[in-house]
Amino acid sequence: MEHLMEKFVSSKEIYNGKIIKVHLDTVLLPNNNEATREVVDHPGAVAVVPILDDGSIVLVKQYRYPVDKVTLEIPAGKLDYNEDPDDCVVRELREETGYQAKEMNRITSIYTAPGFSNEIIHIYIARKLVMGEVCLDEDEFVDVDIYKPEEIRVMINKGIINDAKTLTGLLLAGV
Amino acid sequence: MEHLMEKFVSSKEIYNGKIIKVHLDTVLLPNNNEATREVVDHPGAVAVVPILDDGSIVLVKQYRYPVDKVTLEIPAGKLDYNEDPDDCVVRELREETGYQAKEMNRITSIYTAPGFSNEIIHIYIARKLVMGEVCLDEDEFVDVDIYKPEEIRVMINKGIINDAKTLTGLLLAGV
Numbered sequence: 001m002e003h004l005m006e007k008f009v010s011s012k013e014i015y016n017g018k019i020i021k022v023h024l025d026t027v028l029l030p031n032n033n034e035a036t037r038e039v040v041d042h043p044g045a046v047a048v049v050p051i052l053d054d055g056s057i058v059l060v061k062q063y064r065y066p067v068d069k070v071t072l073e074i075p076a077g078k079l080d081y082n083e084d085p086d087d088c089v090v091r092e093l094r095e096e097t098g099y100q101a102k103e104m105n106r107i108t109s110i111y112t113a114p115g116f117s118n119e120i121i122h123i124y125i126a127r128k129l130v131m132g133e134v135c136l137d138e139d140e141f142v143d144v145d146i147y148k149p150e151e152i153r154v155m156i157n158k159g160i161i162n163d164a165k166t167l168t169g170l171l172l173a174g175v
Numbered sequence: 176m177e178h179l180m181e182k183f184v185s186s187k188e189i190y191n192g193k194i195i196k197v198h199l200d201t202v203l204l205p206n207n208n209e210a211t212r213e214v215v216d217h218p219g220a221v222a223v224v225p226i227l228d229d230g231s232i233v234l235v236k237q238y239r240y241p242v243d244k245v246t247l248e249i250p251a252g253k254l255d256y257n258e259d260p261d262d263c264v265v266r267e268l269r270e271e272t273g274y275q276a277k278e279m280n281r282i283t284s285i286y287t288a289p290g291f292s293n294e295i296i297h298i299y300i301a302r303k304l305v306m307g308e309v310c311l312d313e314d315e316f317v318d319v320d321i322y323k324p325e326e327i328r329v330m331i332n333k334g335i336i337n338d339a340k341t342l343t344g345l346l347l348a349g350v
Contacts, residue, residue: 001245004238004316015189015197017213020291022190022197027240030316037240038192040215042291063179064289065202065212070176071289078290108331112288112339114239114246115253116195116217119288121339141179141205156283156347164287164296164339171346172331 003030006037019043019078042119046089047076049169050099050126057152057175058097058129059166061143072145072155073166076121085122093126097144098134101126107172112164123169149175178205181212194218194253217294221264222251224344225274225301232327232350233272233304234341236318247320247330248341251296260297268301272319273309276301282347287339298344324350 006027014022021041029035050058057074064071077092079085085106094100109122136142147155152175155161161170181202190197196216204210225233232249239246252267254260260281269275284297311317322330327350330336336345 001236001238004236004245004318006238006240014192017189017199018211020197020213020215022195022215024192025240029314031314033314035314036193038195039241040195040197040291042288045290061176061179063176063181064286065181065200066214066291066293067286067289067295069289070179071286108334108337108342110337110339110342111239111242111246113217113292113294114242114244114338115220116215116241116294117288117292118241119291120242139204139206139208139210143179159283162283162285163289164285164343167283167285167343168339168346171343 005030006035009034038116040117042117043081044079044120044122045076046079046085046092046122046124047074047165047169048089048093048104048124048126049074049173050093050097050101050129051173052129052146056146056148057170058099059145059147060096061145062141071163072161073163074169076165089122089124094132095135096142098132099126099129100132102128102130107169110165110168121165123165123172125173180205181210184209213291215292217292218256219254219294220251220296221254221260221267221299222249222296222340222344223264223268223279223299223301224249224348225268225272225276225304226348227304227321231321231323232345233274234320234322235271236320237316246338247336248338249344251340264297264299269307270310271317273307274301274304275307277303277305282344285340285343296340298340298347300348
């Protein structure tokens with residue numbers, strides 16, 4: 001792969017925020033030309049396809065400020081510093097939906113936008129779900145809804161479900 | 176959806192780069208608390224699943240600096256300012272792979288990271304492909320490879336293919 005690789009030359013910090021960091025790096029291309037790369041560092045996240053015993057799926061509706069839309073997504077959340085994804089996904093599923101899963105399996109990990117960010121999302125399937133208590137943060141606003149697989153397929157085909165991690169998770173789960 | 180919406184209060188520019196812009200916005204939550212939102216503006220992109228007459232699929236290998244990995248992806252590229260995605264996808268497919276498609280259909284548009292970015296990727300399926308000439312920029316380094324659907328399924332299951340738009344496109348194409 002050597003003929004494709006870029007070599008790090010230098011990095012300049014642009015922004016050190018609450019969630020993201022932004023830096024502008026200089027790299028050496030395979031042809032030895034220099035180029036710049038704008039990079040958004042992200043802590044990573046987890047997402048989970050919660051499948052009820054009857055095959056229905058638990059989704060969450062929430063407002064996403066960057067795209068100015070209410071989106072329908074699988075439950076997800078950012079990793080806390082040094083947090084194990086396997087722990088994070090249990091916490092996020094419980095906090096957002098109230099459900100606890102007796103079966104939780106990681107199916108894959110995806111890069112959402114590798115052209116400009118290192119965000120990685122670890123995607124799980126949760127089964128044998130038991131209802132507990134929703135415990136959203138005071139400043140978190142999420143609607144929980146349950147859909148049959150055939151309803152979800154219609155929403156995928158119509159482009160109503162349009163979040164990358166959600167599409168990947170649902171399609172890998174065979175919905 | 177009113178009970179989920181956030182209202183814009185103010186915006187502070189952090190970075191105005193070549194590809195991305197970053198701003199820190201203040202919003203009013205549904206409970207009237209104030210919160211900040213770190214937002215990465217992106218020009219948007221196109222991506223295409225090129226399917227050859229025998230069902231094989233054309234993928235590209237390239238180094239992605241933000242994740243420090245060579246990834247296997249469907250051909251894709253950023254939209255130029257004011258460019259029509261339908262034009263962009265024809266250009267990107269030809270530039271990266273040499274192929275021209277007699278059939279090109281948009282299957283969906285996805286948000287890659289709606290938690291912190293407005294990047295949207297319009298995904299197409301290209302069929303009836305005719306080989307032309309690859310015309311990469313001097314500073315672009317891409318390997319073009321052709322895979323059978325069964326090879327792709329193995330790479331998806333093993334997590335070798337891990338780019339969100341690529342997984343979404345391939346799975347929606349029924350691979």
